[in-house]
Amino acid sequence: MSNIDHIILYLILFVASFLWSKANSSNRKQLSVIFATLFVFVVGSRTWGPDYSWYHYKVDHPNDLRIKEDEIGFQWLNSIIRCIGLNGDYAFYIYALILMIGIVSIINSYKENGKYMCLLVIPAVMLETSIHIRQGVAFGFALISLYFLKKRKWMYALLFAFIAFNIHKIIIVLFLFYFICFLLSKKKVPIYIIIVIYTIATFIPQVIKLDNFTQYLNVIQIGGKYDSYVYNSDKWLSQDANNAEWQQSTTALILSFLYDISMFYVTNLYLKKQENKEIRKLFYLFAIGAIFIRFFFLNELLRRTFTLLYMLYFIPVGQALYFLLGKIKNSLLKKEKTMLSISICLILIYLVLYWGRFVFANKECDFLWT
Numbered sequence: 001m002s003n004i005d006h007i008i009l010y011l012i013l014f015v016a017s018f019l020w021s022k023a024n025s026s027n028r029k030q031l032s033v034i035f036a037t038l039f040v041f042v043v044g045s046r047t048w049g050p051d052y053s054w055y056h057y058k059v060d061h062p063n064d065l066r067i068k069e070d071e072i073g074f075q076w077l078n079s080i081i082r083c084i085g086l087n088g089d090y091a092f093y094i095y096a097l098i099l100m101i102g103i104v105s106i107i108n109s110y111k112e113n114g115k116y117m118c119l120l121v122i123p124a125v126m127l128e129t130s131i132h133i134r135q136g137v138a139f140g141f142a143l144i145s146l147y148f149l150k151k152r153k154w155m156y157a158l159l160f161a162f163i164a165f166n167i168h169k170i171i172i173v174l175f176l177f178y179f180i181c182f183l184l185s186k187k188k189v190p191i192y193i194i195i196v197i198y199t200i201a202t203f204i205p206q207v208i209k210l211d212n213f214t215q216y217l218n219v220i221q222i223g224g225k226y227d228s229y230v231y232n233s234d235k236w237l238s239q240d241a242n243n244a245e246w247q248q249s250t251t252a253l254i255l256s257f258l259y260d261i262s263m264f265y266v267t268n269l270y271l272k273k274q275e276n277k278e279i280r281k282l283f284y285l286f287a288i289g290a291i292f293i294r295f296f297f298l299n300e301l302l303r304r305t306f307t308l309l310y311m312l313y314f315i316p317v318g319q320a321l322y323f324l325l326g327k328i329k330n331s332l333l334k335k336e337k338t339m340l341s342i343s344i345c346l347i348l349i350y351l352v353l354y355w356g357r358f359v360f361a362n363k364e365c366d367f368l369w370t
Contacts, residue, residue, distance in 0.1 A: 006365035009042045010358070014122065021118035025111050028118075032108055035118075036100040043130060044093030048364040055133045056088035073166030074134055089368055095137050099129055102143025109150055110319065117318030123351055124314040127358070128307050138168035139308060142175070150278065174308045177288055178281070185281035191268040194287050195261060201294035202257050247298065259350035260290050262343035263317045269336060270320035273328050279316045286313040 020028065020035045046052070058067050059078050068075065081091045103121055107114040129136025141164035148157035164171045248256065267283045270276075289309025296302035324332070324340055332340065 002360055002362040002365045003370065005367060005370065006362060007359055009045075009367075013038055013042050014355070014359075017118055017122050021115050028112075028114065029108055032104045036097075036104050039100050039122075039126075040093055040096040043126065044090075044096040045367045045369075046092070046130065047366045047368060047370075049131050049133070051131065051133050052092075056091070059086075059088040059091045070134070071166050071169060073163055074137070074168070077137070077167065092133075095133060095140075098137055099125070099140035099143075102140040102147070105147040106143050106150070106315070109147055110315075113319050113322050115318070116321040116325075117314050120314035120318050123355060125311045128304070128311060132304050134168045135170060135304065135308070138164045138171040139174075139311065141167060142171050142308075145175075146178075170305055171308065173305055177285055177309055181281045181284040181288070184284050185277045188271075188280075189284065191264060194264055194268075194291075198260065198264070198287070198291050198294065199257075201291045202253070255346075255350050255353065258346045262346040263313060264290075265339060265343050266324065266347075267316045267320045269332075269340060270323055270328075273331060274323060276319070279319050282312055283316040285309050286316055289313075 016035045016038050020031045023031045057064075058070070059081060061067065062075075062078065062082065077094075078091065081094055086094070103125065107117045107121065110117065125136075125139070129139055141160050145157045145160035145164060148154075148160065161171075161175055264287060267279070267286075271280055271283065286309065289306045289312070292306035293303055293310055296306065321344075
């Protein structure tokens with residue numbers, strides 16, 4: 001059973017996202033500020049997560065030589081935090097604020113179309129960015145970069161991409177696949193191909209032998225602390241790197257599989273009815289992330305790398321739901337309406353079960369005041 005403050009605060013956060021989604025376009029920007037404030041307070045006040053103590057230490061002990069191995073952008077960010085008089089306890093409010101600036105910016109850019117994005121964004125990003133803290137900060141800056149890309153403001157997009165890269169170099173994977181999906185979006189990849197590949201990745205992960213990657217990594221010179229990933233590739237990219245604790249039960253595996261398949265179907269149905277290259281690009285980005293996550297589900301390094309792509313699903317799926325349940329609802333065939341209803345039910349079942357457990361049965365749920 002979770003602590004009562006954990007239950008109350010996260011329920012308030014989910015209710016706030018619901019109210020944000022229900023607001024009309026003229027009020028959504030104002031409500032986004034309220035939602036962002038609540039998110040920053042709740043997520044910034046937490047003290048749970050495998051990396052929390054280490055990142056807390058980084059802020060309060062800047063002269064530790066291990067801290068200087070971080071990317072220069074993250075070191076500068078922590079220097080700014082210290083300069084404004086904050087210690088490790090309060091640094092996480094700044095990290096959460098950066099993430100929320102990115103989220104609010106990109107959702108508000110879709111105006112009324114962002115209705116369901118408001119509902120999906122917490123399930124999409126909150127847990128992963130709370131666990132992998134520096135990666136989450138880089139993701140926040142990456143979202144700001146994607147916002148400017150959408151606005152065709154190239155210099156600002158490049159600037160924030162550069163900042164994101166200097167917070168955590170792994171963010172380059174997101175921008176690399178974004179470019180690949182930009183090229184893919186010019187063509188329509190049949191949905192059955194995506195589903196077949198995803199199914200293989202989910203149920204036959206043995207087709208990938210991670211040990212075989214090490215021979216290729218050994219010729220790569222990354223530089224800095226990332227050389228350790230290369231030198232220790234036998235550890236990171238082999239069966240020994242797999243974490244048995246992350247092994248899903250059959251029920252959890254099937255529910256998460258149906259969750260992703262349902263989101264594939266919903267987004268593809270929308271794109272079938274109304275072509276949108278921007279959403280198609282993000283759909284492919286999400287699909288690629290989902291596929292690689294399933295291939296490397298038990299491998300912490302590779303799984304969290306491709307989660308950067310997967311987290312963006314709140315945009316294409318949110319856009320799809322807005323149109324399918326509203327503007328183009330009457331153009332759907334009876335069979336399509338039935339499949340849409342089934343897909344939405346499967347999405348809701350997974351979200352309620354997964355996040356119900358997080359809210360009500362979380363043993364690691366302390367805050368600064370507990």
